[in-house]
Amino acid sequence: MNPEFWQAKWRANEIGFHQNEIHPLLSAHWPANALANARVLVPLCGKSHDLVWLQERGFSVVGFELSEIAVAALFAENALSPQVTILEYFKCYATAGITIYCGDFFSATLDLCGTFDAIYDRAALIALEPAQRDVYLAAVRRLCPVGTRGLLITVEYPEGLVLPPPFSLTSTEVAKRYGEWCKVTLLAQRESDVKGKSALEKAYDFVVES
Structure with missing residues (x-):
């Protein structure tokens, strides 16, 4: 999926991927x-209510989102009035406890935003084509040192069931992508709806080890 694909989705308000409630696997x-008091990275965050849920529990939340429509x-x-500044290739929106960098997450650097204690990925990795996964995870690894803890939420469904995104991600693929540098644990799985079809949603805990 190229950037224009997602920009067009937000312009047309075709945002079926957005959820109007806190994700139950996050709260659980x-x-x-x-x-x-961790500093939490939320890549490809959209306008997710999960950001506010984390902030209300004392976390310092830093999201990355391509669409300025979503950020606004x-x-x-949420009746928040952010301060807006330009930093490197990003427009930065900041209020107490929530900062959003509007731009291409793949371009994020340590100089821009520093490192993180935790990462929450609900719909970032599964939004990306398989060919983009290595680039995405390279950006994650730049920003998440040893000890960073994450919650990864994926979907899994039979090939051809729906037209992605979201892309199906098996436990084998998760182990392949994360296993060399993280300790990964499957926490839970549940039946979920993806574009009107039954799929399996999974939550993984991971800790960066190298």
């Missing part, structure tokens, strides 16, 4: 006690 499995909606819908 986010390791809050182990991550008190996030703050407007």
Whole structure:
């Protein structure tokens, strides 16, 4: 999926991937006690309510989102008035506890945003074509040092069931992509709806080890 694909989705308000409630796997499995006051990275965040949920629990939330429409909606819908600055290739929106970098996450650098204690990926990796996964994970690894803890949420469905995105991601693929540099644990799985079809949604805990 190229950037224009997602920009067009937001312009047309074709955002079936957006959820109007807190993701149940986040509220059930986010390791809050182990991550008190953590700085949390949320790539490809859209206008997710999960960002505010994390911020309300004392986390410093930093999201990356390509669409300025999504970023503006996030703050407007939550009655927040961000300060806006230009940093490198990004437009940065910041309020107390929530900062969003509007731009291409693949271009994120340590100089731009520093490192993170935790990462929450609900619909980032599964939004990307398989050929883009290595580039995405390279950006994650730049920003997440040893000890960073993450919650990864994926979907899995038979090939050809629906037209992606979201892309199906098996446990084998998760182990392949994360296993060399993280300790990965499957926390839960549940039946889920993807474009009107039955799929399996999975939540993984991972800790960066190298």
